[in-house]
Amino acid sequence: MQVATYTFQCRFVTQAFLPEFKGSTIRGAFGHALKRISCALRRQDCGSCLLFETCAYAFLFEVKKALPFEAKRLRVAQRPHPYVIVPPNENQRVYAPGDTFSFDLILFGHASNYLPHIVYAVKDMGQNGLGSKIKSKGSFEIENVLQDGAPVYSDNKLKTDRPLRDLALEPFSDFREDALTLTCLTPLRLKFTNALQDSLPFHIVIRAALRRLSSLEEVYGDGEPDLDYKGIIARAKEIESLTSDCKWVEIARYSNRQKSSMFFGGLLGQNMYKGKGLGEFLSILKYCETTHLGKQTSFGLGKILVGTMSDA
Secondary structure, three states, rough: OEEEEEEEEEEEOOOOEEEOHHHHHHHHHHHHHHHHHOOOOOOOOOHHHHOOOHHHHHHOOOOOOOOOOOOOOOOOOOOOEEEEOOOOOOOOOEEEOOOOEEEEEEEHHHHHHHHHHHEEEEHHHHHHEEEEOOOOEOOEEEEEEEOOOEEEOOOOOOOOOOEEEEEOOOOOOOOOOOOEEEEEEEEEEEEEOOOOOOOOOOHHHHHHHHHHHHHHHHOOOOOOOOOOOHHHHHHHHOOEEEEOOEEEEEEEEEOOOOOOEEOOEEEEEEEEEEEEOHHHHHHHHHHHHHHHHOOHHHHHOOEEEEEEEEOO
């Protein structure tokens, strides 16, 4: 699957009041802005719109309805969002005029074709403001946009010819260490037997990682990988959980669709696992470092970091 990480480097023009976790705020503002600049008909029901097949907003946000190119081969109940947001890694809540902030948008497959729409939407976000309506929304300007570290937008000029990078399972067949760590950098929400988990047994983590890998590759890559899923899960059950300092953290967000505040929390912290044959699991988890893991990844949740003894 092809991917690209776009870093939006911005500067506030007016004062802004933001929550500590900014993923939901950024996603909400981005969605509204993208619909404003994409929707020619101002329709409420995207699914019945004649422009649905070519609409940037529909592709990025309306994932419950299959697009024509997916209808014949898609086996997942709902296609995954073709992006994840990586919010600013800071707890700052009040921003003064002139303060800078940045966030990443990681796009999967051909989502990068919509980069001009996305940049224009973020510009619109800046004009409409970001943050609390009650106090004051902070307007901002884009200073630069980087694609995997290389400049692609500044001074109102956009480059769209940079190649995307390939994300694939890395081979770790010669990995001989018997321990690895999994750090949840943003809240991780995993379900098993239809229940949210307050701990992270290794086989539950691997089940979620395999679902993430297979669904993304099926829709935005070259097709579902030919893996021994049952065997991988069976071997994952043999991996022991050594230590964990993970704690459940609740995040509040306001839903414009439901017109109410909602909570969506997850686990933050680090887990250490021990066992044999960790190489095949390491390749799967490394893939999910880029794609995030679990529920609400499009909000920025589920960002993980995998470590080994050699990283210390």
